[in-house]
Amino acid sequence: MVGSMITNAIRRSTRAGRKLLAMRATYRMQRYLFIYLTIGIPLLYFFVTRLVPIVYSFSISVREWDILSRSKPYVGLANYASLFADEAFRKSLANTFLFVAVGIPGQLAVGLAVALLLQGTTKLRGFFRTVYFIPYVTSIVAVSWVFRWLLMPNGWVNEQLLNLGLPAQLFLQSPHQAPYVVILAMIWQSLGFQMLIFITGLEGIPKMYYEAAHIDGATAWRRFRHITIPLLNPVILFSAVIAGISYLQAFAHIVSMTQDGGPLNSTRTLVYHIYKLAFKSFDMGSAAAATVILFAIILAFTLLQLRILNRKVDY
Amino acid sequence: MKSSLAVPAKLSTILAVTAALLAACGGNGGNNAEGAASSPLGSSGSSASPASSAASKDEGQEKVTIEYWQYEYPAKVSLIDELIKQFEAQNPNITVKQTNFPYDQYNEKVATLVPAGKGPDVINLYYGWLPKYVSSGFLQPLPESAFPASEIERDYYPLVSAAKIDGSYWAIPTAVRTLALFYNKDLFAKAQIGQPPATWEELVDDALKLTQKDAKGQFVVEGLAWEPGAQLHHWYRDGLLPQAGGQDLSEDRRRVLWADSPAGLEAFQYLIDFAVKHKVGTTGVFTDDATAFKTGHAAINIDGSFRLGSLKTDAPDLNYGIAPLPSYKNKSVPSSFWANAIPANVSGAKLEAATKFLQFLTSQEVQEQWVEKVGELPAQKAVATQDKYLNDEKLGAFISQLDNSKAHFFIDETAERTLFVDATNEVLRNHVPVDKAFADLVSKTQKLYDDYWAKADGK
Numbered sequence: 001m002v003g004s005m006i007t008n009a010i011r012r013s014t015r016a017g018r019k020l021l022a023m024r025a026t027y028r029m030q031r032y033l034f035i036y037l038t039i040g041i042p043l044l045y046f047f048v049t050r051l052v053p054i055v056y057s058f059s060i061s062v063r064e065w066d067i068l069s070r071s072k073p074y075v076g077l078a079n080y081a082s083l084f085a086d087e088a089f090r091k092s093l094a095n096t097f098l099f100v101a102v103g104i105p106g107q108l109a110v111g112l113a114v115a116l117l118l119q120g121t122t123k124l125r126g127f128f129r130t131v132y133f134i135p136y137v138t139s140i141v142a143v144s145w146v147f148r149w150l151l152m153p154n155g156w157v158n159e160q161l162l163n164l165g166l167p168a169q170l171f172l173q174s175p176h177q178a179p180y181v182v183i184l185a186m187i188w189q190s191l192g193f194q195m196l197i198f199i200t201g202l203e204g205i206p207k208m209y210y211e212a213a214h215i216d217g218a219t220a221w222r223r224f225r226h227i228t229i230p231l232l233n234p235v236i237l238f239s240a241v242i243a244g245i246s247y248l249q250a251f252a253h254i255v256s257m258t259q260d261g262g263p264l265n266s267t268r269t270l271v272y273h274i275y276k277l278a279f280k281s282f283d284m285g286s287a288a289a290a291t292v293i294l295f296a297i298i299l300a301f302t303l304l305q306l307r308i309l310n311r312k313v314d315y
Numbered sequence: 316m317k318s319s320l321a322v323p324a325k326l327s328t329i330l331a332v333t334a335a336l337l338a339a340c341g342g343n344g345g346n347n348a349e350g351a352a353s354s355p356l357g358s359s360g361s362s363a364s365p366a367s368s369a370a371s372k373d374e375g376q377e378k379v380t381i382e383y384w385q386y387e388y389p390a391k392v393s394l395i396d397e398l399i400k401q402f403e404a405q406n407p408n409i410t411v412k413q414t415n416f417p418y419d420q421y422n423e424k425v426a427t428l429v430p431a432g433k434g435p436d437v438i439n440l441y442y443g444w445l446p447k448y449v450s451s452g453f454l455q456p457l458p459e460s461a462f463p464a465s466e467i468e469r470d471y472y473p474l475v476s477a478a479k480i481d482g483s484y485w486a487i488p489t490a491v492r493t494l495a496l497f498y499n500k501d502l503f504a505k506a507q508i509g510q511p512p513a514t515w516e517e518l519v520d521d522a523l524k525l526t527q528k529d530a531k532g533q534f535v536v537e538g539l540a541w542e543p544g545a546q547l548h549h550w551y552r553d554g555l556l557p558q559a560g561g562q563d564l565s566e567d568r569r570r571v572l573w574a575d576s577p578a579g580l581e582a583f584q585y586l587i588d589f590a591v592k593h594k595v596g597t598t599g600v601f602t603d604d605a606t607a608f609k610t611g612h613a614a615i616n617i618d619g620s621f622r623l624g625s626l627k628t629d630a631p632d633l634n635y636g637i638a639p640l641p642s643y644k645n646k647s648v649p650s651s652f653w654a655n656a657i658p659a660n661v662s663g664a665k666l667e668a669a670t671k672f673l674q675f676l677t678s679q680e681v682q683e684q685w686v687e688k689v690g691e692l693p694a695q696k697a698v699a700t701q702d703k704y705l706n707d708e709k710l711g712a713f714i715s716q717l718d719n720s721k722a723h724f725f726i727d728e729t730a731e732r733t734l735f736v737d738a739t740n741e742v743l744r745n746h747v748p749v750d751k752a753f754a755d756l757v758s759k760t761q762k763l764y765d766d767y768w769a770k771a772d773g774k
Contacts, residue, residue: 068429068447068453149602152599162531162533168533173744174744175744259598260729262737262740263740279423281730282451
């Protein structure tokens with residue numbers, strides 16, 4: 001207030017004041033310039049490395065883009081048409097939805113269960129957290145190979161099943177079991193991350209709600225249903241989106257655990273199919289078309305999740 | 316409370332949308348994940364050999380530098396380094412620079428670096444990739460003056476004709492590989508079998524005798540390692556099928572002839588029976604066929620000469636022998652090769668130098684060094700049939716089969732393999748009748764060919 005009065009006084013009376021004002025304006029401009037530059041550089045980077053390739057891949061998807069060939073003729077929507085005529089692509093699309101439909105609820109449920117259990121304990125909490133977190137920081141290839149070994153037709157798991165008098169299972173060799181085995185491995189590996197997110201979310205819920213509910217005689221289930229779940233909603237949303245994207249992009253586990261997305265394409269996902277199209281069949285046009293489809297799916301999926309899960313909670 | 320909740324909700328909205336954008340881009344570059352996942356070698360290695368510039372000073376000619384690309388296989392890389400030194404000593408005006416990429420990223424690297432103007436002058440390619448490379452206009456035919464087709468056909472084993480497309484040769488190998496029957500001598504002795512099987516029938520009998528299972532029916536020893544995705548699909552196309560009297564492709568390579576005679580189904584049934592009827596081996600036990608054999612859990616494996624090296628290092632104590640593939644009505648053995656080719660954009664002095672280097676790589680002395688250092692078989696008859704190789708305990712069986720060698724003309728190696736593996740899995744896992752799975756396999760493979768030729772004819 002005093003500052004502005006002085007400024008006004010100066011502005012009215014002296015030339016030196018006008019000079020001072022100009023200096024302040026340049027100082028302000030410099031500050032803005034600095035701020036916009038700081039934001040602008042990463043934005044430019046993002047633009048060049050992310051947005052431009054997205055737009056570019058749209059252009060590739062309407063061309064016959066043989067990776068080694070010089071001519072890349074425009075073919076309209078032919079790549080999209082041939083994709084949908086391709087059985088393996090349709091299968092990979094269906095598998096991707098299966099991964100999402102089973103993977104996300106599975107990962108959230110297991111992560112939340114572990115987080116709730118860990119919140120209930122006081123002893124060895126750090127130890128358990130570390131144990132659960134270790135798979136997340138372990139190499140996917142190493143984990144995949146351990147699973148592969150354990151689940152071999154004559155592997156350790158089948159040995160235990162046979163010892164218990166149960167029939168041996170094919171696991172990764174079976175087109176019916178293999179996708180679930182891969183999903184389980186993915187859930188197991190991301191459990192630590194999921195748990196951590198949920199623990200943080202749970203710790204953010206004020207204790208007094210639970211105490212009040214307890215005094216009112218609410219059962220543990222009702223407290224969970226009406227306090228924990230609604231207040232965890234933003235965390236659940238975040239987890240669901242992140243998990244959804246990881247299942248939509250399932251790739252590394254498939255490469256390491258299965259033989260070529262098999263048996264019978266049962267574990268071939270969209271991203272794996274894209275990889276095969278682009279770098280094994282050199283067909284960049286079809287690969288880009290599949291990428292555009294994946295982009296559309298992820299966008300739709302995210303918007304849908306936002307709509308369903310992003311309801312505000314009032315208390 | 317409302318405000319404290321609103322903030323994370325908004326934050327997660329922003330995160331979610333950002334994540335979606337990132338995700339879409341990630342999908343675009345699916346190869347990143349592959350690089351991280353499957354190859355710890357990751358980055359490409361490049362090793363330039365020291366130029367022998369001292370020798371070239373007094374020559375008036377201009378110096379030429381050419382680049383040689385091959386995949387990362389330690390024995391091959393170090394031998395090529397050695398060979399470059401020899402070549403540069405003979406040709407002081409030419410400098411050769413070797414660049415290597417991990418095997419599973421090889422095509423990706425070629426595809427991304429070549430449009431950026433960083434192409435090779437001589438490139439080493441798997442023969443099964445040649446049709447793709449040729450039809451996309453990446454290669455030029457070998458100069459007819461230096462490599463006349465008639466000479467190639469006279470001196471080289473017939474399998475090399477897989478590199479002949481549209482009447483010209485596009486690549487020429489230093490060495491070739493064939494499949495043979497690897498057998499574990501200790502397990503054979505235990506089962507009291509004196510000789511490795513020589514016929515289809517003997518193979519079945521021996522495999523049955525050699526198979527060991529525990530009380531619960533789990534494999535302890537596979538009589539015959541059975542992995543269609545490894546070498547067995549090759550065994551079918553260029554081994555079992557012609558052995559039964561069938562034909563692989565029509566003369567013009569447009570039609571798949573597997574179903575044109577009963578031999579095709581007979582051979583397919585024979586292959587399937589090992590897993591389904593005789594139950595002497597199956598997929599995925601002991602990880603894969605090569606591991607099962609290395610660890611003494613497979614008595615017989617159909618594998619290639621390229622396995623000799625890793626058997627030597629990984630299982631030095633394994634007591635094994637190598638025999639020609641069992642035969643039926645005819646003899647035939649699957650074979651394959653890596654061949655050197657010249658990209659289309661190489662011209663002038665570089666083309667001359669590249670041709671010279673290629674001639675050097677296919678010379679007798681290089682082929683001999685190649686056998687000794689890499690273990691692959693000489694591609695030229697005269698070199699391979701020397702006594703020192705024919706009488707070699709390990710190499711002999713491979714070389715003796717070269718006269719009957721065939722190399723299927725792949726238009727898309729991975730796709731053709733996948734179709735074959737799928738057909739076996741339909742029978743094995745989904746209990747589809749063998750004849751139906753076979754008919755399906757033939758029609759799907761034919762479709763691959765139809766699509767390829769439709770594209771090739773359109774150009």
